[in-house]
Each structure stands twice: as C-alpha cells, then as structure tokens.
Amino acid sequence: MTSPxxxxxxxxxxxxxxxxxxxxxxxxxxxxxxxxxxxxxxxxAPTPRKAGEPANPAVRWGLLIDANKCAPGCTKCIDAxxxxxxxxxxxxxxxxxxxxxxxxxxxxxxxxxxRGHVTQLPMMCQHCAEPPCVDVCPTGASMKRAxxxxxxxxxxxxxxxxxxxxxxxxxxxxxxxPLNDQNPEVPRGxxxxxxxxxxxHRIDKGQQPACVESCPxxxxxxxxxxxxxxxxxxxxxxxxxxxxxxxxxLNPGVRYEGL
Amino acid sequence: MFTPKPRQEExxxxxxxxxxGLVSAIGLAAALYMEHEGHVVTGMNNQIVWGLxxxxxxxxxxxxxxxxxxxxxxxxFGRVLxxxxxxxxxxxxxxxxxxxxxxxxxxLGRADRIIVAMTHFNPTSVFGWNVILYPVFxxxxxxxxxxxxxxxMNPYSKVAGLATFIWRIILTTGTGSIFAFLVAxxxxxxxxxxxxxxxxxxxxxxxVFIVVQATMYAWNGxxxxxxxxxxxKNLLATLVAAVLYFTAVLHLVSAYFAKQTAFEYFILVxxxxxxxxxxxxVLIGSLLPLTLLFHxxxxxxxxxxxxxxxxxxxxxxxxxxxxxxxxxxFPLEMFPGYDIKSSFFDGTVDHYSARLPEIxxxxxxxxxxxxxxxxxxxxxxxxxxxxxxxxxxxxRITD
Numbered sequence: 170m171t172s173p174x175x176x177x178x179x180x181x182x183x184x185x186x187x188x189x190x191x192x193x194x195x196x197x198x199x200x201x202x203x204x205x206x207x208x209x210x211x212x213x214a215p216t217p218r219k220a221g222e223p224a225n226p227a228v229r230w231g232l233l234i235d236a237n238k239c240a241p242g243c244t245k246c247i248d249a250x251x252x253x254x255x256x257x258x259x260x261x262x263x264x265x266x267x268x269x270x271x272x273x274x275x276x277x278x279x280x281x282x283x284r285g286h287v288t289q290l291p292m293m294c295q296h297c298a299e300p301p302c303v304d305v306c307p308t309g310a311s312m313k314r315a316x317x318x319x320x321x322x323x324x325x326x327x328x329x330x331x332x333x334x335x336x337x338x339x340x341x342x343x344x345x346x347p348l349n350d351q352n353p354e355v356p357r358g359x360x361x362x363x364x365x366x367x368x369x370h371r372i373d374k375g376q377q378p379a380c381v382e383s384c385p386x387x388x389x390x391x392x393x394x395x396x397x398x399x400x401x402x403x404x405x406x407x408x409x410x411x412x413x414x415x416x417x418x419l420n421p422g423v424r425y426e427g428l
Numbered sequence: 429m430f431t432p433k434p435r436q437e438e439x440x441x442x443x444x445x446x447x448x449g450l451v452s453a454i455g456l457a458a459a460l461y462m463e464h465e466g467h468v469v470t471g472m473n474n475q476i477v478w479g480l481x482x483x484x485x486x487x488x489x490x491x492x493x494x495x496x497x498x499x500x501x502x503x504x505f506g507r508v509l510x511x512x513x514x515x516x517x518x519x520x521x522x523x524x525x526x527x528x529x530x531x532x533x534x535x536l537g538r539a540d541r542i543i544v545a546m547t548h549f550n551p552t553s554v555f556g557w558n559v560i561l562y563p564v565f566x567x568x569x570x571x572x573x574x575x576x577x578x579x580x581m582n583p584y585s586k587v588a589g590l591a592t593f594i595w596r597i598i599l600t601t602g603t604g605s606i607f608a609f610l611v612a613x614x615x616x617x618x619x620x621x622x623x624x625x626x627x628x629x630x631x632x633x634x635x636v637f638i639v640v641q642a643t644m645y646a647w648n649g650x651x652x653x654x655x656x657x658x659x660x661k662n663l664l665a666t667l668v669a670a671v672l673y674f675t676a677v678l679h680l681v682s683a684y685f686a687k688q689t690a691f692e693y694f695i696l697v698x699x700x701x702x703x704x705x706x707x708x709x710v711l712i713g714s715l716l717p718l719t720l721l722f723h724x725x726x727x728x729x730x731x732x733x734x735x736x737x738x739x740x741x742x743x744x745x746x747x748x749x750x751x752x753x754x755x756x757x758f759p760l761e762m763f764p765g766y767d768i769k770s771s772f773f774d775g776t777v778d779h780y781s782a783r784l785p786e787i788x789x790x791x792x793x794x795x796x797x798x799x800x801x802x803x804x805x806x807x808x809x810x811x812x813x814x815x816x817x818x819x820x821x822x823x824r825i826t827d
Contacts, residue, residue, distance in 0.1 A: 279766075292774075343477060
C-alpha cells in the first residue's frame with residue numbers, strides 16, 4: 170500500500186515545472202490579503218485544487234486540537250460542521266442521528282494530582298494513515314485520498330456498516346432516514362455511511378475546515394503534517410501531543426494537545 | 429410421533445411450503461419497507477450497527493457450512509453411516525446459506541447496490557473475501573450433489589467432497605474472521621474466533637441435521653435405527669463440549685488482560701447479556717444437552733436426543749446474540765482512565781430492542797431455508813437409505 174508520505178515523483182516534477190509564479194498566482198487568488206508569507210503561520214489556508222486535478226500525495230492534511238482551549242458548553246465547531254455539511258438531528262431515536270463531530274467530556278479517574286480534572290474536546294474522524302474502515306470495506310467505498318483525507322464514496326457504499334464496526338473512534342454514522350435540503354457540495358444519502366470529510370470541498374477551494382474556522386478559542390490548527398514548516402507540524406514537534414488509541418498504531422491525522 | 433397418511437401428507441406438504449413461502453414473502457416485504465423508510469424503522473442505531481438480522485444470518489451461514497460436515501464424513505472420511513446422509517446435508521447447506529445471505533443482503537443500507545459488491549472488490553476486506561467464498565461454496569456443493577446423485581459421476585464424489593470440505597473450512601474461517609479482524613471493539617479481534625467458528629459450525633450444523641432428520645423420519649413413519657442416532661449423539665456431545673471449551677478459553681484469556689476486564693465483567697456478570705450467557709448459552713445450549721446426551725435415563729431415547737439437538741440450536745442463538753449485540757453494546761474505550769460522555773452516547777452502555785421489520789426480515793431468512801429444504805427433500809427424495817448390515821460391519825471395523 171502506498172503510504173501517504175510517499176511522494177508521487179511525476180506529480181512533484183509537474184508541480185516543480187509549473188513554477189513558483191503559477192503557484193503564487195493560485196495562492197493569492199484564494200482570498201485577498203492572504204500571501205505565501207502566511208504559510209507556516211497558524212491555520213494557513215491550503216492551495217486550491219483545480220477540477221480534474223488529483224489530490225497531492227506529498228501533502229497530509231491534519232488537525233491539532235488543544236483541549237485546554239476547548240471551552241465547556243461551546244458547540245460552535247459542531248454547529249458550523251453540521252451547517253456546512255447539511256447534517257441535521259431530527260430522528261426520534263437520537264442514537265440514529267448522524268454526528269460528524271461531537272464534543273466529548275472527559276473526567277480524569279487516574280490516581281494522582283489530575284484526578285477529577287475535566288477536559289473537553291471535539292471528536293471526529295481521525296483520518297488515520299492506516300484506517301481500519303478502509304481495510305474492511307468490501308467495495309472500496311471507504312477510501313483514503315492521496316492527501317490523507319479518509320472519505321466514503323457515496324456511489325459505491327452498500328451500507329453494510331462493517332466500517333462502523335471497525336472504527337475505534339465511533340466516528341462514522343449511518344444515514345437512517347431519507348434526507349432533504351442537502352448541501353449540493355456535500356452529497357449524502359440514505360442507507361450509506363458517512364463521517365467527517367475534513368471539509369474536503371472547502372480544502373479543495375483553498376479554505377479551511379468549517380470547525381477550524383468557527384472555533385472562537387483558536388483551539389484547532391489545520392495544516393499539512395508533512396510540511397515541516399507548517400504551523401501544525403512545528404507545534405507537534407515542540408509540545409507533547411496525543412494520538413487517541415495510539416496503541417492501535419493507526420497514525421491518526423488528528424492530534425490532541427493538553428490531554 | 430405424528431405421521432401423516434398419504435393424502436394428508438400431500439396436503440400437509442403444500443401447506444408447509446405455502447407457509448414457508450408466505451413467511452419468506454413477508455420477510456421480503458419487511459426488507460422493502462426498510463429500504464424505503466431507511467433503518468430508522470429498526471432498532472439498530474449508530475452504536476449497535478448490526479442487530480437481530482445479523483444474529484440470525486450468521487447462525488444460518490455458520491450452521492450451513494457445519495451441516496455439510498455430515499457429507500464430508502461420508503465422502504472424505506469414508507464413514508458409511510454418513511455417506512447415505514450426504515445429499516440431505518448438501519441440500520441443507522445450500523438452503524441455510526441462501527437464507528442467511530438473503531438476510532445479510534436485504535439488510536444492507538443500499539440493497540439495490542448488490543451488483544456493486546460484486547463488481548468492486550477490496551482484497552483487504554474480509555467481507556470482500558466472503559463475496560467470493562459464498563458463490564464458490566454454492567458451486568462446490570452443487571457439483572458435489574451432482575457427483576452423488578448422477579450415477580456416472582459417482583467416482584468423482586470423493587474428490588468433490590474433499591474440495592467442498594476444504595472450501596467450507598475456508599468459508600467458516602472467513603466468517604469468524606469478520607470479527608477476528610476488528611481492532612476497535614473489546615469483544616472481537618481474537619485469532620481464536622476463526623477456529624472457534626469452525627467448531628461452532630460443526631456443532632450447530634450437526635444439531636440442525638439431527639432435528640431435520642428426525643422430522644423427516646417421523647413424516648415418513650419411520651424409526652431412525654438406534655445405532656445411527658447413537659453415533660450422531662456421541663459426535664454432537666463432543667462438539668458441544670468443544671464449543672464450551674473454546675468459549676471458556678476465550679473469556680478466560682480476555683478476562684486476564686487488564687484492558688479487557690471491564691468488558692468481561694460486563695458480559696459475564698453485570699449486564700442484560702450475563703443471563704443470556706449463563707442461562708441461554710451455557711445452561712440451555714451446552715450443559716443441558718450434554719446431560720441429556722450422557723444421562724443413562726435419556727441417552728438412548730430418540731426424543732431426548734432430538735430435544736438435546738434442538739437445545740443446542742437455541743443456545744446457538746443466545747451465543748450469537750451475546751457475542752454480536754453484547755459486543756457492540758459495551759462502549760468503545762477511547763480514553764482509558766477517564767470517564768467519558770458525549771451527545772453521541774460515548775461511555776454509555778447501549779440497549780438494543782429489535783423492532784418488527786428486522787424481526788420479520790430475520791424470520792424471512794429462516795423461512796427461505798425452511799422452504800428450500802421442504803421442497804428439496806420432497807422433490808429429490810433425500811431421505812437417507814441405510815443398509816444396516818453394511819453399517820454394522822463398517823462400525824465393527826472402525827471400532
């Protein structure tokens with residue numbers, strides 16, 4: 170299996186040949202006031218991907234979440250995600266509603282000084298480098314994009330829910346009822362499994378995931394884990410961070426600080 | 429036991445076939461309803477993603493491969509007693525697999541995309557392997573039945589039987605591996621599950637065979653020769669004990685691992701599944717049948733042995749229910765050492781109640797197996813014909 174870190178040489182050569190000028194043009198076109206200088210700063214916006222252009226295998230998108238900054242009672246990231254992706258919670262049995270992102274409250278029960286300490290954090294698809302959901306999917310509908318984003322192809326998902334059995338993060342939801350008023354950029358479907366897409370449609374437009382943008386505390390950092398100069402990679406290199414269920418060695422793309 | 433007269437027999441056959449067909453059709457209608465409304469009409473949710481349909485389907489699939497062992501013992505291992513039972517065993521294998529697969533396929537969120545499952549293959553998926561394992565199983569059993577029933581093909585039946593036997597071992601390994609390859613949940617992810625499923629299939633398959641055989645003999649007003657039942661009962665007892673042994677080892681090893689103790693306590697002591705485990709699986713499904721099969725007052729009586737086999741089947745459902753539903757009801761342990769809660773019910777033990785559509789779908793699958801068996805048995809004359817003298821001679825040699 171090709172690891173997400175493995176560079177696609179042909180693709181790299183093409184990008185190099187395209188030249189910095191073109192890249193710069195593309196970059197400045199994202200949003201006024203955003204320059205190449207911004208790369209390396211917190212939450213740099215990604216380079217937009219043109220239609221028909223494959224995802225860049227040299228990149229691995231990830232999130233760093235600072236649990237210390239995650240405010241109790243705040244659900245802005247959840248609201249933003251569910252608005253952006255058209256996820257609603259209206260079924261009589263709440264356990265059947267989709268939740269692409271949720272707030273988890275942890276109370277430390279380990280002996281020691283931190284016992285009783287309460288931590289909040291958002292939990293979503295961890296975009297593993299070795300995703301069990303992708304391994305178990307019979308049709309290959311669960312897949313990892315070249316830039317590390319784990320997605321479900323809604324055209325080939327048969328709704329067997331084996332991926333939900335395999336995911337250690339309870340990150341996936343099954344669409345239990347017919348859907349209305351969908352966001353055209355985020356197709357969903359009854360009978361299919363879904364989960365956080367890292368707002369892939371926004372990333373491809375050069376924007377950040379909706380949850381990251383909405384966090385008033387700046388608790389979430391988005392960026393390229395493979396780029397040593399990115400804010401996320403620098404932060405991960407400088408402070409202790411946690412991978413949830415690190416014992417499984419799935420190498421998640423979402424990391425936590427302050428746990 | 430009740431034995432119908434010839435005229436009555438014909439009417440009764442049509443009645444049974446009609447009931448089987450009707451229940452199958454109701455199951456299909458339930459599946460269409462689920463397809464139309466979505467799984468919101470079922471008791472399944474985002475925590476317990478596999479429910480009663482999967483319990484029943486996996487029983488049928490596991491027992492389907494196990495029931496074929498009766499044939500294998502005749503053709504592959506040369507046991508005369510089982511040889512005359514091989515065609516019935518093949519038919520039951522095909523019928524039960526059909527019922528089980530029908531449930532699994534109709535429960536899919538997108539059952540209409542079944543063709544996608546056949547045209548898109550992911551080699552790392554155990555489910556993906558099963559997409560290949562099942563059709564090939566049908567082909568092997570079909571060819572095997574042909575070599576047994578077509579006189580010119582008889583010389584090839586041993587080879588066909590051996591191929592089918594090997595394939596069914598692979599198939600059940602595949603079924604057990606569906607759970608063995610799950611790293612996320614405490615209940616699964618053990619290599620022991622693959623061989624355990626094979627032993628379970630031997631036991632449940634033989635129990636189903638004994639019950640079906642008893643019904644057929646009663647239907648035809650015949651008495652199963654005690655010699656035959658004696659042999660089958662000893663084998664069943666051995667297999668029931670073996671399943672119990674595997675169950676004990678699985679839970680003992682799991683309970684030793686510190687990270688697993690909370691889950692084992694949940695399943696074995698403190699949950700709605702504890703009673704099902706001890707009373708349903710251990711007592712009704714294992715200890716009671718073993719007592720009936722070995723106790724001097726019951727071990728030689730046909731009715732008690734048949735009851736023991738029926739109890740093994742009941743116990744099998746309890747076992748799968750505890751394993752599949754209980755395994756999912758226990759919350760995922762994402763943050764060891766922390767209490768965890770969320771709007772998505774993290775850290776909460778879930779409760780599952782099957783609702784009518786999924787109950788009907790599950791019953792529909794059983795009805796498919798029942799109808800195929802009823803029609804097959806009558807149309808193809810699968811009643812075992814024993815040559816008792818030959819049998820006694822063979823048993824003297826093997827003993």
